[in-house]
Every structure is written in C-alpha cells, then in structure tokens.
Amino acid sequence: MSAFLDACRRKPSTHTPIWLMRQAGRYQASYQAIRSKVSFLELCKTPDLACQVTVDAVEQLGVDAAIIFADILLVLDPLGIDFDFEKGHGPKIYNPVRDAKAIDAMPETIDAEASLGYVMEAIRLVRRAIDVPLIGFSAAPFTLAAYAIEGGGSKSYYETKQLMYGDEGAWKVLMTKVADALALYLRAQVDAGAQALQLFDSWVGILSPADYERYVAPYTKRIFDALSDVDVPTLHFGTGNPELLVPMQEVGGDVIGVDWRIDLGDAWDRLGGPEETAVQGNLEPAMLLAPVDVMKAAADEVLKSAGGHPGHIFNLGHGIMPTATVDQVRALVDHVHEKTSR
Ligand code: CP3
16 A cells, blocks of 8 residues: 555555645756647647656655646547647636537537547556556536636636526536536546546635535535545545535545645544544645745644644645745655654
C-alpha cells in the first residue's frame, strides 16, 4: 500500500502523504521547455508528453501521488462545446451555452474512450512509468457548467446564476447531461488505471448553502452514485466557502478537500472528525512565495491542526501558482515528510 491510499482510507500511514494541486505546470523549467514547442492543448492530447510532465512533477518534488496531466475543460469537446486556451487569458469558450435551445442541442451521452482516449492512454503510460498512486480527475458539474455558460472564468457568475434561477428546467437538463458525461469519463479513467479520483468544484464557493443543496448537490451526487461500484477512493474538493464543506461531504467523497480559508482542525470537526472522513489540505498557496522558514512554520500549523490523525493528506488550499519555484515546493514536500515520518 502507499501512504496516500492509506490516508484516503483513514488507515495509519508511514508519514503524512503530500501532493499538490497543479503540481505539473509553468513554475517548472522542464514544463516551460515542453510548452515552448507545443500548445497547452497539444500537450494534453499527446499521451507521451502528458505522461512526461506528470512524471516530471513526481520526480522533481518527491510527492506521494501523481495526478494525470489534463484539464477539467477537455470533456467539453465531446459535449459539443468549442474552447481554447489563449496565451495569458486562460480558457476561452467560443459557443457558451446560455439557453434551453443550446442545452437541448448537447448530446445525452459521450463515448469517453473515443473522444478523450488520449487521457486514458496517458494514464496507462504513467502507470507503467512510476510506482506512486495516480489520481484521475474531472470538474464537478457546477464548475464545468459555470465555464460552459460564462465562456471562461468570471468573478460574479451572473450568467450562470441567471440561467440557474431563471430556467430551472433547462438548468436541470444541463447539469444532468454534464454529470452523466463526467461519470463516464471518470469511470474510463479508472478502467485505464487511475487509482483515485478527485472532483474539482473550484468555483462552487460563490453559492449559498441553500442554493448548493437545490442546484448542485443532486447532480454531483449523481456522479458519486454512478461510481459507487468503483473501487478507488474519491476526493471531493471545493474552494471559497467553508459553509459548503458539510453539504459537500453529504454529497460524497472519501476525502474532503479543504481550502485555506478555514482552520483544518475546525473543518475536520465540522465534518465529524477522523472517525467520519479523511481530509486534504490546506496550506495557503501563497506561502510558496513566502520566506522558506515562514512557509515551514505555516505547514507546521496545518500539521498541528490535523493532530496527527490518520486520514490527513497534506496539500495546498488550491493550486500552485506559476511564480512558485521548484526549490520552494520541494522544500515543502521534504519538510512535511521529515516532520511526520513515524
Ligand atoms: O494538477 C496537476 O498538475 C494536473 C493538471 C491540471 C491542470 N488543470 C493543468 C493546467 C489540473 C488538475 C487542472 C484542473 C483545472 N483546470 C481546474 C481545477 C483546479 C483549480 O485550479 O481550481 C480549473 C479551474 C482548470 C481550468 C483552467 N485550466 C484554467 C483556469 C487555466 C488557465 C489558468 C492559468 O493559470 O493560465 C487552465 C490551463 C492549465 N491547466 C494550465 C495547466 C498547467 C496552464 C496552461 C499553460 O501551460 O499555459
């Protein structure tokens, strides 16, 4: 077994496992070198390269888990939504879905192997290349739907909320189609060799708990229900609103991902403690930009909050930023390992 998989199952582990969201990315010279030759989408769609950047991150950092190099937006392709990544501007969706007509035109189902087979091939390659467990992932339905509606990132998400409140019938159709596609995609990742699955609900924190219950919970739950026979641990991550931790736990996930806006121990208490669930998190990501001793002290606080209980996976509260350095990230990983080896 591995420290990461043990912690997902709340079993005692040799040390507190650590991996980092966005551990493969622009802060690495090796990644920049590849990106100087191919676009981000080409990188995602070339299994050899996606495998290489996945493995590079593990080898450079010494982390306890790999996450397949891909993006939450790739699944928009089989859903008939066109997008690209524009330099310096993030994702751009060319035909955002904003009304019942566009939603009805989306396919009812997807063939994940046929449309996203390059992700599954990259998973197979990574499994042959390294021994640490490999995490597959997707967005959760709300975050993916919000991208599809807004056409990119947003601060206010007014388009999303306008559709959600304005045409609940269309919202239901959209969220159901998205959830069903994501469940098929996640299952295909497990069939290809993914040993854990993380759902990223990165933008869900803009909702109130009541709106989460009404407009999101049934659809994310649909995914967990569809995967109930799949024998890998699931991680359910959101950001922005600690009030959603318990509703998200009720929806599903063996591990609840916690961002930095709440003390990890408080979050774990709310979730029922180590008897109830495993947790992942939650160092303030900007600590990667702080002096190393300040970062290590902050990491110690996170470890103290977790109280050494089985079922803690160390991570950042959100992804690594492009301005971090490999040396600093490596110092964090080494520090967590040194502090917690048992
Ligand atoms: O964690 C990993 O190392 C695996 C790879 C991974 C990427 N995106 C690679 C990526 C994962 C898990 C994601 C998930 C993802 N993608 C999320 C959820 C996690 C989160 O951060 O909340 C979201 C919201 C996206 C959508 C997305 N993809 C955005 C907003 C952007 C642009 C952001 C930016 O910093 O430019 C991307 C592009 C992207 N995805 C990059 C990487 C390494 C940068 C692309 C580049 O090389 O230019």
